[in-house]
Amino acid sequence: MLNRRRFIATAVPATATAALGVRVALSAEQADTAKLDALLVAYMAEAKEARRLGAAWDAATAALPEWARSGPEFLSWDGTKCGDKVPWPEVAELPDPSGQRGVYRRIRPSLRKIWEDAQHPMFMPGPTSVRYSPEHKDLRQLPATEFDKLRRRRARLETFKRMRVLIARLREQKAERAKVGLPMIGKALDDNYDRRWAIRETIMAEASGTSPQDIAVLALFEYHDEGDRFPRDLLRRLVPSLTGLLRTVVDDMLAHEWGDDANTLLQGGPGGLA
Secondary structure (H helix, E strand, O other), X not given: OOOHHHHHHHXXXXXXXXXXXXXXXXXXXXXXXXXXXXXXXXXXXXXXXXXXXXXXXXXXXXXXXXXXXXXXXXXXXXXXXXXXXXXXXXXXXXXXXXXXOOOOEEOOOOHHHHHHHHHHHHHOOOOEEEEEEOOOOEEEEEEOOHHHHHHHHHHHHHHHHHHHHHHHHHHHHHHHHHHOOHHXXXXXXXXXXXXXXXXXXXXXXHOOOOOHHHHHHHHHHHHHHXXXXXXXXXXXXXXXXXXXXXXXXXXXXXXXXXXXXXXOHHHOOOOXXX
């Protein structure tokens, strides 16, 4: 028989146990949120430092002499510089433009290009060459002449001379880069990237469950990297269930167009609506 006294004796402990379970669950959830918040704060701090270092890199690069920066590889027939940007230094004295349409002169050679350009004059013809044979009255493979050997020797000497000039120019470029601090900034950028990546890996490893928070973490970085529609739509559906700093970061990311990394909180930007 269930009377008032027995009901109270049975219900009160059960209620207390349930309340305790809720408090334990809430405490665990709060602890997870606090841990994720701390990781996000660390990640965004490194992202902000990366922005600072990037600006320092740009300023240092701008301080270099033009010839020591990356620049167009060729001089066009009309005297304009053109082609892909390459890291090699520009030659000390620009050649005269060819004046013929479609004929370009390389003004930022690499050691490899110098060597490739020299292959034919240095090694062709070889021990033999194809020449007209008066005896047979047609073209024949004949032993190389002394003129052929002399031409190859001159080509080799000219190639080695060009290489020595470029090596000296590369040393000058290296000295100019050291003056403005580019090697030091580059090392700092590499270290910063390693730290950011390690924090990101930790965040991803912690998001191993199926809660809205865990799914949102994975979708956040997926959308940040690829800009796909699916993770963006998933984040929008998950926003009401998110808590802590993650909610703020996701709201901020969704407020910007994809690729607007300069302003997002996740990339160390000021945040806010685009």
